[in-house]
Structure formats: C-alpha cells, structure tokens
Amino acid sequence: MKAxxxxxxxxxxxxxxxxxxxxxxxxITQQEQPLGMIIPFSSHLIEQGLVHWLALKAFESGDLTLGQLAKALNKTKSEMLDTLDKLSISIxxxxxxxxxxxxxTLMKL
Structure with a gap:
C-alpha cells in the first residue's frame, strides 16, 4: 500500500x-496523519462484498432507509432486519x- x-x-x-x-x-494522509483510503475499482472487490459494506455504512449513517437498504441488497425488510441483528447494527x-x-420535564408540568 502506498501513502x-x-x-x-x-x-x-x-x-x-x-x-x-x-x-x-x-x-491518504495530511500532515502524516491518515485521513482515508482510496482503492482501485475492480469487479473482484464488488464480488467480495464492497457494495454490501457500503450500503450498510450508508444505512448506519442515515443515508439509506431500511427499505432502500433491503432493495439494494436484494432482501425483504424482514430478512434485512435479521441481517442487521446478526451484524449488531442498530435500526x-x-x-x-x-x-x-x-x-x-413533562412530569413537572
């Protein structure tokens, strides 16, 4: 890996x-501190689950809904909930x- x-x-x-x-x-570094990584595009990376990983990260950050995530990963919402549970990802x-x-506060009213 190059820096x-x-x-x-x-x-x-x-x-x-x-x-x-x-x-x-x-x-990628800034003042010798790591900022992130850049990887070359290849079909092998996609086959190894990069798309799944990216979709899960997008869900975790709030960029995808449960329905969008399920559709992206070709699962039903129920299957997606099971997968998220197995991965310990909060819904x-x-x-x-x-x-x-x-x-x-409401009890004080």
Whole structure:
C-alpha cells in the first residue's frame, strides 16, 4: 500500500490515477496523519462484498432507509432486519438520556 499526502495529490494529481491504474491501494494522509483510503475499482472487490459494506455504512449513517437498504441488497425488510441483528447494527437511533430528560420535564408540568 502506498501513502500519498494531500499536498502530493494537489501538486501532482496524475500520480493518483497512475497508482490506481497499477492496482495500488492508497492511504491518504495530511500532515502524516491518515485521513482515508482510496482503492482501485475492480469487479473482484464488488464480488467480495464492497457494495454490501457500503450500503450498510450508508444505512448506519442515515443515508439509506431500511427499505432502500433491503432493495439494494436484494432482501425483504424482514430478512434485512435479521441481517442487521446478526451484524449488531442498530435500526433505531435515539438518545435515551434525552428521552428521560423529556419525560422528567413533562412530569413537572
């Protein structure tokens, strides 16, 4: 795996595409701190589940609904709920402390 700094990419963007064409995985850094990775596109990565992983991450971040996720992964909503449970991915995002504060406030009224 090669590492490229943001400055290197800005001054020589062709280096990025050249390394990707050579099937290199790239670690992108800023001031020597890792920021992320860039991977070359290949059908092998898709076959190995990259699309599934990306869809699950999009669901976790709130960019996909349960229905959209199920459709993207060719599952029913029920099957998707089972999969999310097996992967320990929460289907509800709420703050219990905030809810308890709200209940406490309502009880004071």
């Amino acid at each position: 490229l700094g943001i400055k290197q990419i800005k001054t020589n963007p062709g280096q990025l595409s050249l390394l990707l064409k050579q099937n290199e995985f790239l670690l 509800a995002d709420y703050d219990l402390a905030e809810d308890l504060d709200t209940i406490e």
